[in-house]
Amino acid sequence: MLDMRKALCRGGEVPASSMGPHHGAECASCPVRSSSICDALTDQEIVSLSAISRHVNFVNKQVIGDEGEPAHSVCNLVTGCVLLSKILPHGDRQVVGIALPGDFLGLALSDRNVFTMTAVGDVQLCQYPRERFGAILDAMPDLLRRLHESTAHELSFAQEHMVLLGRRSATERMAKFLLSLQARWARIRGFSPRIDLLMNRVDIADYLGLTIETVSRTLSKFARDKVLAIIPDGVRILDQQQLETLSGD
């Protein structure tokens, strides 16, 4: 519901902390290699891909790329969380996706950003110049296949989210959201009843197509019903079973 684009202090595209280019070597110790598109590559291919890669850092609320603006690079999300959002003429915002470590940003390889990307908390990206990445794709059919897989998976996720936005109640949306985040983090850090939300109520509301008040009320209701406890920066699930019931399937 809030246009954050103006509210941000964007120094430059690349924060000072990441100006030094450091190539190649890190891939071997990359924490998301196995869960990213890079797992489709041979060691040799990794080397040639890493030759064009650069790590870049962003801080909370920093805009990584603006909808409609030229996209100079594509990247893997290494650490942190990135919100993908679109803003309507009258100012309303819809968060159309949440990227977590291992996710690829720029699946479409489009020359313009199709959505605004905003860092949530500290974010590290492994960035590749777009044209060079495109060129490398020609030489690595497995990489293209993996990219297509990821895109298809995203599409499927998007369709699932359409169902949520079109046909589900506020309670179901909230429950689904929490379970979905929990499941996604589980693949990265392992299962935990404690869920770091990272983002604030505005972001959640804009993702679920609700208002912050409804988000707050729904969470309070869950807490009152002992389904979860609201803790700093997140929630702790107290009754997993009940939350799944509330999610509507």
Added chain:
Amino acid sequence: MLDMRKALCRGGEVPASSMGPHHGAECASCPVRSSSICDALTDQEIVSLSAISRHVNFVNKQVIGDEGEPAHSVCNLVTGCVLLSKILPHGDRQVVGIALPGDFLGLALSDRNVFTMTAVGDVQLCQYPRERFGAILDAMPDLLRRLHESTAHELSFAQEHMVLLGRRSATERMAKFLLSLQARWARIRGFSPRIDLLMNRVDIADYLGLTIETVSRTLSKFARDKVLAIIPDGVRILDQQQLETLSGD
């Protein structure tokens, strides 16, 4: 809002009218070749692809494939319209996509249908066995690239639809829907103020996340305001400009 799966007379996967396999030759005269993924192929490649293709026909409301069931084939939509939908445990339905001539069904190449596909009116598909199509992809990197492009485009469209479902009013949804359909048909048949809806109010409601009553009321309102005229099987736009204003951007 209606579970149609049970309500249908599904003879078999392949209607009698299409049992005779007819290979290859039609590709030369295919009406959607240039707008389908096939336009990425050389004449020679077309021949090898057409060797595994088969045309199949479906009638109005016939289920082409059910969500969750094994997907034996992928296909190009040649004529007609296909609804892609998901159904909640509860019974509510969300239409997550509308396929028109030239669109590819089965972009994900997944072994199971991720949504239910339902024919709207008479439908002709150009069908390929899934495994064989997958194998052919290895030999045709351009085809894979084209497939990825289509998938990325679908994803972008899906995200736009999320904005509609999450943040737009009934009026805006309806206006957007009509303009979107008009634009998509324009690429196939050329621009026309007359829009064949093909589908009924239930389908529209389930696509827009509304009820049939709201769809009907909104259309009636548009007609009362002389924005459009409701005609058999569709609408005729009377005030294109005003409809665009109503769409909210």
Added chain:
DNA sequence: CGTTGGGTTGATCGACCTCAATAAAAGTGG
């Protein structure tokens, strides 16, 4: 004709939004 399926319209209801006040948390500067 009666029946059936789709569409329209009206009356009422309720889930969520809006507006507003308050509370809690997080910065900021002395």
Added chain:
DNA sequence: CCACTTTTATTGAGGTCGATCAACCCAACG
């Protein structure tokens, strides 16, 4: 470390848009 501001979250009261429930129309069709 403590006032002070600013941001973020919660809670309440009231309003609204679209859902629900229900009646009715109309065309197709046996």
